[in-house]
Amino acid sequence: MDHAERLALAALRYWATRVTQQAWEPPEDAAAAAHLWRTAWLAAGGSAPADSAWPPLLAGPLASVFSLLQGEGAPSPSVVVQPQALLLQREVLFPQAAGKVVERAAVVAELAQALDDLDRRGLPLAAQVEGVLFALQRYAWALPSPLAGVALYDFARTHAALAAALSDDEVCLVGGDLSGVQDFIYSVSARGATKQLRGRSLYLQLLTDACAHAVLAAAEMPLSNLLYAGGGRFYVVVPGAFAAELPALRKRLGDLLFKAHYGELYLALGGASFAPEGYNVAVWNELSEQLEQDKRRRFAALDRDAFKKLFDPKQPPPPRPEAEGEEEEPLDAMAESLQKLGELLQRASVLSVQPGKGHTLHEGERTFYDVLNALGLASRLLVDEQEYRPSHGVRRRLLKLADESEVTGMGPHDLLGLRYTAAEAPRATAKDVGQYEKLERTRKDDQELREGHVKPFGLLAAQSRGVKRLGVLRMDVDDLGKLFGNKEGGIKRPDGIAGLVVTAALSGALARFFEGWVGELCRRANERGDGGVIAVYSGGDDLFLVGSWHLMPGLARQIREDFAAYVLGHEVASSEAPPITLSAGIVLINAGYPLYQAASDAAEALDAAKAHDRPTGRAKNALTFLGRTLGWEQVGETVALCEQLGALVGSGAPRALLMSIQRIDANAQQTRRHTRTGEVQFSYGPWVWQGAYQLTRMAERAQGKESKEAIQGLRERLVGSEGVAQRTIERAGLAARWAQLLLRERGGDEG
Template sequence: MSDERRERALKLALAGLLHDVGKMKLRAGESGASRTWDDEAKRDYGRFHALLTYDIVGDWLPPFQDSEAVKNWAAQHHRPNKREDHLVRLADRLSSGEREKTDPDDEMATQPKQLLSIFCVVNADNQNNLDKLYWPLRALDLNEQTTDEQWFPGQEWAKTDVDRSYQNLWKELNEQAQNLRQAHANGGDLETYLESLLYLMQRYTWSVPSAYYHSLPDISLYDHSRMTAALAAVLDDLALSDEELRALAQAPQESDTPVALLVGGDLSGVQDFIYTITDRGATSALRGRSFYLQLLTEAAAHYILRRLDLPITNLIYAGGGNFYLLARANDTADLNRIRLDISRILYNHHQGDLYLAVAGLPLAARDFFAGRISSKWQELGELLQVVKKQRFVELPASDLACLFEPQGRGGNEEKQCSVCGREYEDVHPDKNNPAVRKCKACESFEEEIGDPLRKARYLVWDFEPQLPTPPDGVRSSNTSSPWKAVLKNLGAHVHIEATLEELHEPKGRRLILALDEKSLNTLKPAAQIAVGRRLLVNVTPLVTAEDVSKYGKEYQIRTGQSLKEGAVKPFELMSMQAIGIERLGVLRMDVDNLGQLFAQGLGEKATLSRVAALSFAISLYFEGWVGVLARKRNQTQGDRLYAIYSGGDDLFFVGAWDEVVELGREIRRDLTPYAAKHPGIHTSAGIVLIGGKYPLAQAAQDAGRAEEAAKRHKWWDDNSDTPHTKDAICFLGRVLPWQRFGMKKSATVSFETAYDTLAFLEDLLARQKASRSLIRTLLRLDERYQEAMDVRRRTGRDLGENHRPQPLWGPWNWLFEYQLARLQRMYEEQLEIKSNLETLCQEMKEAFHQRIEWVSLAARWAELKMRKGDQSEH
């Protein structure tokens, strides 16, 4: 690594990150500047906000070497003089991907001053969004008290509310930035300062538009500024004369000059690594393994940035086993060496179970314009898929030979880990259950990640002052590697802490991320310590004293183990706590057509900042709001949900089956208003029910297949002649579109959705004490109907001339009316039941072939909720 190269990249990134910060002060109504805004000032800065940027950066920057120069680089991007000014100007233009507008005197002339949701400008599922909804102007302070009205996009605010919000945001940002400056006043660290500042910008400018004068206000100041910072850091290595650089900055949209390298990373082997574990120790180990993969992805991204002498601003996104970052155009050779070193590190610790595909794609200046960045993003994704299919191909022949050597001894149960099933020399009995043998890796996933996460308030990253020497080859090993040893080879140490009181002093840089708002308020930056907020769906149910009292004896009889207050709640206990039948629910869900959304959704509007904004908006939902929903349900419904993973665009939950279904409904229900009511932004989900001892690895596969069935399902609505696909859920083996499954409960008796029908049946059976014969009738008729439909589908006669499903008439029609008539006569004296049964009969008579799909599902659903005492396996 070159210290000089890295320091210059940091300073240019800092200038790029702050180049538009003057807009915040201007919009807050504070127009006081160090100079009078006259003709001379206009010639020097071009825009009034640039002059304010000059003043702000001067107030914020600690006395680093060249801090005066950085102040000018940030402020002079509209009137560049020096080479660095032109670099920031070029980075600004590439980030926004659009031509500069004329220079008006009044920068406050147009409305709205709020950030238009990025979901209002994308085409998704071949549909455009006709709504114009705006993010609330507030700090990113998501917590359990936050409501959807406070956080979701909505109508434009009144001017007084907008002005007041800008004033509050600017005041808080300025105060925090001044505190940060003070922390670095006596010999701080530039890299640490930049990272803390990046988190401040995220918190206070995530919903602030970067521009709204003659511009579509859909890119936040945070996303535009961080992408400008990333570009400024990589453009410095361009082999261009000052004259050539000025020409490029003037018209980048016409140039084929390579300016950057888009780098992607994709972790493979994830499914087998997480799910191929036994039920012994699975509760904590599963969460530990899942979170370790998140840490590993981020550690690898940090490692690459450090090897390339690039700042944290160049990490575009990391989550879900993937990362994207921006490197220099001439970094390809270095990237190939880094890819080799990472492969050796992962093989030496995981013996081929995990592999990180890394690929880079050159970007020319013109690729940042006219929507071309989307096709480049897609091209990189395709390149990563090719690399994943050629795992470890980058290894030399001497290393590859090691991959095909025999692993372990085979068949030695005494050396086999009871959790992961692999043989190791260092397997030993579990201290709490001698019958269970664990390797060091599984033990560390459970004891050092899974268990601490249940009470964690802070995630602490310590970075080695110097990166470790990369391994010179691969080796087979009969011993397991604790997770910390893997991250150490990538130059990082991670601590999962409930308190910071006993944390040792760092040897190098430290990053402390608060996992909740209360913890964030306790953090203060220091010369070697960056601080920020980490959104994490850390939902872990714990055993309570009430659980021990109510279920302890029965649990011990069933499992031979005792319940321990404060421990992670075992799957068997959550199954016992389910309403109705004792089952766990396993939920898997993700956003439909996400690859297509990034590749085509923004069309010609695609810019680097918009792609970053779209990625950030999706991750905020799955890493932020999903956690709020799950924690609220655990607080009100008895702590019966367990988040295995939620991030990127997908999630995986386990819990009491009835709670898992309710959570899935809420997540899909809230996605539409969060996505600015875009009809093409939706998810598909699969839910399976299992017994408490059913292998979780198999359950994960079952839920995955259910999710795929939902994505393949074709369905029609009343407004379309062509079928829809996806936006569906598979539950109890039946696939329904979400609109027929039901995301909201009707205020009146209704049979338009399965959920409304369930509410009717539950009320009929529980409150009105009606006979369960209605449930049995619905299930028998549905069974006969489905058998006939299967025969029709196999013969290709299920669709009419209009290519829509056509009605299938048969004995089920008149049998249904006959059975309902009998039930009505049974309740002649109970008018409410009789009236509801008449309504159901009429609804089914009008469209039996449509409604039987969700009415029968509701019947099965109600039956399971009313059943008790069945502990048979899946």
């Protein structure tokens, strides 16, 4: 591995010192130096010149990777990322229109200082590679590279990966995809779920990292060759000849995961070998097809004895005791360890990761830590510095989970990095504990709640405005395949392996939003103290949130608007459709509703949002809420109608107004017709004059002149000629249902 690490380190340091103007020492071996130079030009997408010049860095600030989008509505290349150290702050993270650009001298000086600090420590080779990677991640994520729209960090690490892996003019792109993730996370009892959910979600992220580490270790490649890990997937660059070793590695990792999870989780592996100059979308498609084939044959690599165990009868768990004083069946070792992991996560500031050699999972080793350790990447959460013990005998990556986390007095071989994870959850105050104790037993989660613990589902439902329900939100990026494809609506990529560099940059940009910024938005929602939101998962291109239902529509809208601004570099009007969009599905559930079913219901709502179409032909980019699907451009009007209706009822208008509007909406839906092409035709019909009559009677019954006039104005807006033409009743029907739920004093079975 030393040879690969030396090449990777030389590549990383070249690009870092190119910016800082520090001295760079090329490899003493002439062949290695020539290899570095050639792979740099391959990564830059150009042909090596006759002289010894390296690819030049682009001048000016870094253009956003989204400026490479093809098609109408794409942001201008003048949308830039400010050259600053990486922080979860909007003014740092979000691209902006080129205007007043921050001077890059400060961040370059910080990068130079980080390199000097590494030089003084005399680190082993592997630690040097990781140390420069972490420095570039922090200080070069917003500096330009030889490729437009690609940060120096992404370019340098991909060049390092290519330099380390290229042998006999071929490399192999290996992909891994964990199957069974949904069932593993969500198949927990709703009672006490907050203790398990976050631990399971974090474990899957750590397991993805550990599986990627196992592949890199088997191929003898450094950390720079990990292009992406998140959302249960990873991609690494290894030598082309390593493809022949994938079947044996697939079996070894499959056996280990089978021993740990008895088939509940499975790692699909695939690999596509290619010459760097010949990389194109066909290589990516070949790898994706291999992963899909491996998923369809998930137990094919098991030996006979292991395969038989799949069909061994298993004792079902005993019925859950309901009587007071009875104790639950104790958790098994894995579930107990995951529960403890989730409990630690609410207080942890640092993730300690210790790379090492993997080994067989021994009998009796059944905790999450045992599994990660067997894969060669032991990971632990550290709550504070007192839990950190510097050691001369080990090498660790100390990954800060938040910008403000601090670690001092590090061990001689330890490295400090950054790992954003959307692990936000509301913590109980003394007042919350008192409220929880007063809840009816049927609405509790059968757990003891203490100050500082994560609020249980029962309490989050009880703290919802109006009806006492939880909201479950699922969101993801629309047309992700098109986004990663080199075609209309996707990111424009140069020829050859430079296209893979752009893919790595795009993946990194999405990860910073979903793993970083979404967690920040959840934290802000929880700071209000008005119920709360638990970020069960956010990464890759999707998210899953659970919390007090009244917070979910606003949070979904904020995520959508921020994502649009993140892509375009400016705030967007509600009617504006950015070139990359999100769709969302929200469902309301009782606190004791099975979580796996809630996840399925929310997935169906998300599917409905993605099936949304418009007369303009633009599809998706929508929200499904309370069983109704709206384009995001219609959500603002619906919110305003909901607020207006709530204010009307609050000022004396009869609550029957809300039911009347819902009936008018239902009658209008019955008159809808479809054209031969499937487009909706919204017809005039009896619902118009019936609605006018009902709202006129409501106005007559209203108390006070202002209420009467407001209802009369609402009548004109809903069933007047302009309102009918604009189908306003569709938004009003949803708004009335929404307002009704917000005004309900007690939670019944409905909702």
